[in-house]
Amino acid sequence: MAATQVLRSEWTKIRSVSSTVWTLGLAVVVSIGLGILISWLASNDFDNLGAKDRMGFDATAISFAGMGLGQLAMIVFGVLVVANEYSTGMIRTSLSAVPQRGTFLFCKIAVATLLALVVGLITAFIAFFAGQSVMGEHKASIGDAGVLRAVIGAGLYMTLIAVFSMGVAAMLRSPMLSLGILMPFFFLISNILGNVSATEKIGQFLPDQAGLKIMEVVSPVDDDTPYGPWGGFGIMALWVVAALIGGYVLLKKRDA
Amino acid sequence: MIELAGLTKRYGEKVAVDRLTFTVRPGIVTGFLGPNGAGKSTTMRMLLGLDHPTAGDVRIDGLHYDQLKDPMTYIGALLDAKAMHGGRSAFNHLLCLAQSNGIPRARVHEVLDTVGLTAVAGKKAKGFSLGMGQRLGIAGALLGDPQILMFDEPVNGLDPEGIHWIRNLMKGLAAQGRTVFVSSHLMSEMALTADHLVVIGQGRLLADTSMADFIRANSRSYVRLRSPQQERLRDVLHEAGITVVEAGNGTLEVDGVGADRLGELAAGAGLVLHELSPQQASLEEAFMQLTAESVEYHAHSDPASSPPGAGPGAPSGGVSGPAPGWGEQWNQQQARKNEGA
Ligand SMILES: Nc1ncnc2c1ncn2[C@@H]1O[C@H](COP(=O)(O)OP(=O)(O)OP(=O)(O)O)[C@@H](O)[C@H]1O
Ligand SMILES: [Mg+2]
Numbered sequence: 001m002a003a004t005q006v007l008r009s010e011w012t013k014i015r016s017v018s019s020t021v022w023t024l025g026l027a028v029v030v031s032i033g034l035g036i037l038i039s040w041l042a043s044n045d046f047d048n049l050g051a052k053d054r055m056g057f058d059a060t061a062i063s064f065a066g067m068g069l070g071q072l073a074m075i076v077f078g079v080l081v082v083a084n085e086y087s088t089g090m091i092r093t094s095l096s097a098v099p100q101r102g103t104f105l106f107c108k109i110a111v112a113t114l115l116a117l118v119v120g121l122i123t124a125f126i127a128f129f130a131g132q133s134v135m136g137e138h139k140a141s142i143g144d145a146g147v148l149r150a151v152i153g154a155g156l157y158m159t160l161i162a163v164f165s166m167g168v169a170a171m172l173r174s175p176m177l178s179l180g181i182l183m184p185f186f187f188l189i190s191n192i193l194g195n196v197s198a199t200e201k202i203g204q205f206l207p208d209q210a211g212l213k214i215m216e217v218v219s220p221v222d223d224d225t226p227y228g229p230w231g232g233f234g235i236m237a238l239w240v241v242a243a244l245i246g247g248y249v250l251l252k253k254r255d256a
Numbered sequence: 257m258i259e260l261a262g263l264t265k266r267y268g269e270k271v272a273v274d275r276l277t278f279t280v281r282p283g284i285v286t287g288f289l290g291p292n293g294a295g296k297s298t299t300m301r302m303l304l305g306l307d308h309p310t311a312g313d314v315r316i317d318g319l320h321y322d323q324l325k326d327p328m329t330y331i332g333a334l335l336d337a338k339a340m341h342g343g344r345s346a347f348n349h350l351l352c353l354a355q356s357n358g359i360p361r362a363r364v365h366e367v368l369d370t371v372g373l374t375a376v377a378g379k380k381a382k383g384f385s386l387g388m389g390q391r392l393g394i395a396g397a398l399l400g401d402p403q404i405l406m407f408d409e410p411v412n413g414l415d416p417e418g419i420h421w422i423r424n425l426m427k428g429l430a431a432q433g434r435t436v437f438v439s440s441h442l443m444s445e446m447a448l449t450a451d452h453l454v455v456i457g458q459g460r461l462l463a464d465t466s467m468a469d470f471i472r473a474n475s476r477s478y479v480r481l482r483s484p485q486q487e488r489l490r491d492v493l494h495e496a497g498i499t500v501v502e503a504g505n506g507t508l509e510v511d512g513v514g515a516d517r518l519g520e521l522a523a524g525a526g527l528v529l530h531e532l533s534p535q536q537a538s539l540e541e542a543f544m545q546l547t548a549e550s551v552e553y554h555a556h557s558d559p560a561s562s563p564p565g566a567g568p569g570a571p572s573g574g575v576s577g578p579a580p581g582w583g584e585q586w587n588q589q590q591a592r593k594n595e596g597a
Contacts, residue, residue: 002358005326009356016348017341089339092306093396096333097356099305099322255307 006098006107014081014111023077024119027158031070032127038065039131043138058218059140060147063131064154067215068187070123071161071208074116075182078165081112082247083175095256105251109166109244113159120158124151146217146229153214153229157236161186164207164240170247211236257282257435258303258331258404262312265298265459272298274459275312280437282403285430287450287467288439291547295459296439297335300408304333316404326357331404332397337389342382346373346392349381353396367395387418394425404435411445423449443543447471457547474542479515481508482531483522492525493518507531 014020042062046054085091085108098104128151132139140147169178186208193203203209204225213225213232227235258280265273273295280286290296301307303314305321316324316331324330340349350364368374371391376384381392390410397405407426411419426449430436440446446453446467453470455463463470483489486506493500493510498518503509510518515534522529 005358006356009352009354012348012352012355013341013344016345016352017343019343084341088341089336090341091339092301092304092335093339093353094356095306096304096335097328097353099324099327255301 003103003107006103007111009097010108010111013108014115017084019080019084020077020115023073023080024115027070027073027077028119028123028126030073031064031066031123031158032130034066034069035063035127035131036066036134039063040134043135046138052221056218056220057138058216059132059135059138060128060144060150060217061215063128063135064124064150064215066127067123067154067158071158072183072187074120074158074162075165075186076179077116078112078162079169079175079178079182081108082166082169083173083178086173087175091256101251102248105170105248109163112166113163116162117155117159120162121152121155123158124153124155127154140217144217149229150215150217153233156233157208157211157214160211160233160236160240161208164236164243167240167243167245167247171243171250205235207236207239210239257317258406258437259315259318260299260303260312261314263299263302263309263314264311265295265302265307266310271459273302273309276456276459276461277312278454278461278464280404280435280454281452282435283430283433284451285426285436285438285449286452286454287446288437288454288456289441289443289446289543290439290456290462291441293458294441294456294547296441296456297408298459299456300333300335300406300437300439303406304331304335326359326400328353328357328359328400328402330400330402331406332400332402333406333408334390334393334397334410335406335408337386337393340381340389340392340396343380345378346381346384346395347377349392350395350399354399357400359400363399363401367398370398371395386413387415390414390418390422394422402434405429405437407436407438409439409441411440419445443540444538447539455543455546462546470542471539474539475537476511477534477536479510479513479518480531480533480535481510481518481522481529482506483508483527483529485527488525489522489527489529492521492527496521509535 039059039062042057042065043059046057049057085094094104095101098107128142128147132141142148142151165178165182168182169175172178172181190203190206190208193199194206194209195203210227210232213227214229216229219225225232260276260278263273263276264271276295276299288296288299298307302309303316303321314320321327321331344352346368347364350367351361353359354361354364365374365377368377371394373388373391373395376388381389384392390413394407394410397407405426407422410422410426414422426436426438430451438449450467452466453463454461465473480503481489486508490500490508493508498510498513498521501509501511515532519529519532522532
């Protein structure tokens with residue numbers, strides 16, 4: 001089975017369903033729109049901040065604040081790309097056409113990842129420039145140290161969130177179950193675990209908490225995170241690899 | 257050519273497919289017959305490598321399914337017409353399948369035309385009627401112009417025109433020299449399309465025979481007699497060297513002797529007859545008798561349905577009643593096999 005054939009087929013699949021457009025569209029709109037709003041509010045609030053908070057003011061990271069919500073749409077995208085095969089019954093037709101299950105899964109994920117990457121990067125750059133444009137004197141410049149890395153990193157973060165969701169969906173198969181676990185996890189649980197001091201030590205190794213580090217240009221004043229931007233990204237990437245391996249092993253083993 | 261060798265599938269304790277061994281040959285329609293839950297769909301899923309066999313082996317042209325390069329060009333299958341993403345247009349559904357197997361785009365238009373869906377090619381599949389969905393599924397099976405075609409209950413839920421279309425399609429494909437393997441739980445349907453029959457019940461092989469042989473062996477005709485003087489009638493027939501079978505409800509059944517001769521014998525002895533009627537048992541009844549022991553889900557609400565084990569047949573209210581011990585040979589054969597196993 002030539003992988004190029006399967007890649008082409010998966011591209012046809014992904015571009016021919018409406019969920020691709022609305023999930024990715026929502027991710028772009030929410031991330032950018034909310035990012036602009038929060039950037040504007042934050043820069044207006046700057047004068048009310050204490051000295052410590054002013055020193056830790058990270059104009060770049062603030063312009064990505066909308067991604068906290070926008071990533072949920074990325075999760076839906078990742079889940080639906082994989083789990084819709086199961087919920088519609090298409091998986092049997094797909095695996096009859098491509099019985100090499102590894103080829104099938106990884107071509108599907110490769111196509112979806114590439115699409116998520118393009119959308120993620122576009123979102124990150126627009127969110128950055130639009131966010132800075134409303135922050136007046138507090139704005140960061142793309143040429144400042146670490147800023148370009150943070151912008152590209154934000155795009156990569158959005159991509160990996162989607163890929164992680166694909167891996168989880170490949171394991172769980174049901175779209176509802178996958179979303180029911182991933183959405184509250186990334187929207188609530190992980191935030192709580194990562195920000196409450198009692199659980200912080202473990203929480204900071206969760207995929208999104210670690211991955212968010214790459215969007216940071218200015219570290220918080222008393223930052224004691226044991227990893228840097230790329231270290232955090234690496235931790236997130238390990239989670240993604242683990243989810244993909246889990247999805248592959250189960251797909252290989254199970255009856256379709 | 258499809259070859260099964262000791263193919264077995266267990267789901268936990270439940271044996272869905274039990275040591276099936278048979279071959280599906282090219283150039284004919286092979287009917288795969290069995291009551292609900294017999295294991296037909298499971299067998300077909302294993303054939304496509306979707307379910308992993310617990311034991312045994314199934315090969316297509318000598319290869320395992322996942323060894324076939326561009327499998328849709330070897331074997332086209334319709335397992336479940338609903339196995340597609342309803343939000344995708346018919347054209348795109350077929351296009352993504354074609355691309356995965358290196359089949360040119362023009363072929364998508366061809367098969368859409370073959371199944372008569374060209375006009376709705378751009379429409380989402382979820383708006384399709386049952387029949388249209390079935391046609392789209394068949395278009396997918398035909399896409400790779402394969403030498404082997406496999407359909408799981410393709411006429412389920414179709415109107416007479418749709419059934420007629422599928423029947424002719426299958427016959428046409430077989431006439432072109434292709435292997436056609438089609439499942440059904442209706443004997444009457446198979447009698448019209450299949451040249452060869454494979455019958456299973458509770459996962460086990462019950463019959464592997466040509467349609468002609470099956471009909472010859474099972475479409476026995478007989479004469480039914482009723483008389484208020486049953487004892488005397490029986491003696492008279494016995495003296496004439498005729499074997500009589502008591503079929504319950506005061507009826508007698510006679511094999512291999514014409515109604516005219518039986519009538520003359522009765523008249524000669526001055527006996528009153530209330531019924532003297534030639535009967536033809538239907539193939540459906542033969543099939544039911546054959547699989548009676550293996551039917552998993554009996555409808556208990558129907559007191560007239562035959563008990564498992566095919567005793568003197570209770571008439572099922574149709575025009576023709578089943579002969580006693582109908583399909584008994586198969587049951588006995590099966591019993592012998594089981595003892596041997
Ligand atoms: N995934 C599964 N898990 C557990 N049991 C299963 C599974 N698939 C099938 N079975 C069982 O295996 C048996 C055979 O089922 P199968 O669907 O193959 O029958 P069938 O001959 O296709 O029946 P029908 O005519 O109703 O389509 C049934 O008893 C069914 O309950
Ligand atoms: Mg079935």
